[in-house]
Amino acid sequence: MQVLGIFYYWVFAILLMIGFYAVVAKINLVKKLIGLSIFQSAVFLLYLTMGKVTGGTAPIYQDDAVNQLFSNPLPQVLILTAIVVGISTTALGLGIVVRIKEEYGSIEEQEIQEIDRR
Amino acid sequence: MTVLFGVFLLALLVITAVAIVRTQNLFVAVMLLGIFSLLIALNFFILDAADVALTEAAVGAGISTVLFLGALALTYEHERMVTRHRALSVAVVVCATLVVLYATFDKPTFGDPNAPVHQHVAPWYLENEPKYIDIPNVVTAVLGSFRGYDTLGEVFVVFTAGIGVLFLLSARPTAPNSRRRAEDESSGIGLREDLIPRIVGRMLVPFILLFGLYVQFHGEYGPGGGFQAGALIAAAFILYALVEGEERTLEVLPKNALIALSSAGALLYGGVGLAGILLGSEFLDYSVLASNPITGQQMGIILIEAGVGMTVTGVLLLIFHAFAARDQV
Numbered sequence: 001m002q003v004l005g006i007f008y009y010w011v012f013a014i015l016l017m018i019g020f021y022a023v024v025a026k027i028n029l030v031k032k033l034i035g036l037s038i039f040q041s042a043v044f045l046l047y048l049t050m051g052k053v054t055g056g057t058a059p060i061y062q063d064d065a066v067n068q069l070f071s072n073p074l075p076q077v078l079i080l081t082a083i084v085v086g087i088s089t090t091a092l093g094l095g096i097v098v099r100i101k102e103e104y105g106s107i108e109e110q111e112i113q114e115i116d117r118r
Numbered sequence: 119m120t121v122l123f124g125v126f127l128l129a130l131l132v133i134t135a136v137a138i139v140r141t142q143n144l145f146v147a148v149m150l151l152g153i154f155s156l157l158i159a160l161n162f163f164i165l166d167a168a169d170v171a172l173t174e175a176a177v178g179a180g181i182s183t184v185l186f187l188g189a190l191a192l193t194y195e196h197e198r199m200v201t202r203h204r205a206l207s208v209a210v211v212v213c214a215t216l217v218v219l220y221a222t223f224d225k226p227t228f229g230d231p232n233a234p235v236h237q238h239v240a241p242w243y244l245e246n247e248p249k250y251i252d253i254p255n256v257v258t259a260v261l262g263s264f265r266g267y268d269t270l271g272e273v274f275v276v277f278t279a280g281i282g283v284l285f286l287l288s289a290r291p292t293a294p295n296s297r298r299r300a301e302d303e304s305s306g307i308g309l310r311e312d313l314i315p316r317i318v319g320r321m322l323v324p325f326i327l328l329f330g331l332y333v334q335f336h337g338e339y340g341p342g343g344g345f346q347a348g349a350l351i352a353a354a355f356i357l358y359a360l361v362e363g364e365e366r367t368l369e370v371l372p373k374n375a376l377i378a379l380s381s382a383g384a385l386l387y388g389g390v391g392l393a394g395i396l397l398g399s400e401f402l403d404y405s406v407l408a409s410n411p412i413t414g415q416q417m418g419i420i421l422i423e424a425g426v427g428m429t430v431t432g433v434l435l436l437i438f439h440a441f442a443a444r445d446q447v
Contacts, residue, residue: 008228015131018132031139053231087178096286098441
């Protein structure tokens with residue numbers, strides 16, 4: 001279990017940085033938003049990893065079971081709402097990208113900056 | 119066994135993420151992002167977060183893929199230039215990775231019941247939830263009642279984002295071009311001419327709707343609630359739109375109805391909160407809604423979950439239609 005624990009945190013770190021790389025290094029705006037989604041998912045994974053209790057189960061009471069051990073419900077509540085908010089804000093970003101494409105004819109950051117300089 | 123499965127899933131997750139960043143075809147990247155969401159939903163399930171896994175599967179793998187594809191249809195599919203300042207970016211990212219990895223050694227042990235995160239309010243929620251609210255699903259109870267303010271805020275954020283997308287995409291493009299209209303006349307709309315997707319798609323729609331309603335009204339007893347149900351119901355209508363064309367979906371559920379639905383949901387949530395004040399207690403205190411405080415709490419949670427479901431369905435469908443209705447310039 002110890003190995004898995006460290007592994008979860010490391011995968012969080014690696015996913016976070018893959019998303020971060022896409023945001024800083026990629027020029028295409030849609031690719032940047034995809035990177036942001038990966039970044040966001042990594043954060044979700046961290047929260048839920050911290051909420052897990054060994055031997056625990058999903059926090060739902062059952063009639064026939066006594067003394068159940070539950071994982072922490074609070075991170076789950078926060079992430080549940082964050083996922084839906086995440087998709088709404090991503091859609092807003094995509095809307096801006098579509099408008100940029102219509103006005104500039106490109107969604108590559110460098111080309112947009114060159115057009116702006118003219 | 120779980121350890122092995124967990125390690126396997128996490129490794130797949132990293133491989134998919136690397137593939138997403140490396141591919142230059144944005145269509146492939148979006149498809150891989152759908153797989154990524156499904157894999158991370160499985161991971162959430164292993165971490166005991168059934169509600170979150172359901173949401174991620176419906177939103178991440180379903181709706182987000184459709185929205186990204188809608189945006190790609192309005193832009194283009196291939197990255198023209200790949201990276202800028204690659205060496206500098208890699209250096210920054212490697213340094214940041216090392217810092218984050220160093221920080222993970224300070225984290226409490228995975229699954230430790232004595233970790234600080236389990237010592238704060240969570241034990242109180244788990245212990246007192248049967249006393250105050252008495253519904254089996256603690257996640258729904260915390261979401262709807264103990265943390266009602268948070269959820270109200272999130273619903274308003276979703277609503278505002280929906281308005282923002284409508285605002286952006288209802289602006290008229292400056293360079294009108296009738297290319298897409300000409301295409302539309304020659305070929306059919308949606309998949310109406312393909313027999314198998316059409317029949318299978320139409321058969322699935324009522325079952326997805328039914329499952330969405332089940333998730334909405336069963337959220338107090340099992341994994342589910344307004345956010346998941348909203349995403350599922352929106353997914354059913356999006357499937358119908360993909361099969362039958364956007365116009366026919368708008369005939370079933372017109373745009374004005376969607377606007378009314380999303381505003382009514384947010385207003386219902388706020389209204390339940392105000393009802394608490396009018397009945398002599400605090401904002402979003404549901405105990406006063408019925409003569410018995412526990413019944414009042416349950417009633418309040420059912421009402422606000424209905425409001426959440428309405429807003430999420432309305433906003434997601436409005437966003438979908440905003441992308442689908444736009445002509446490519």
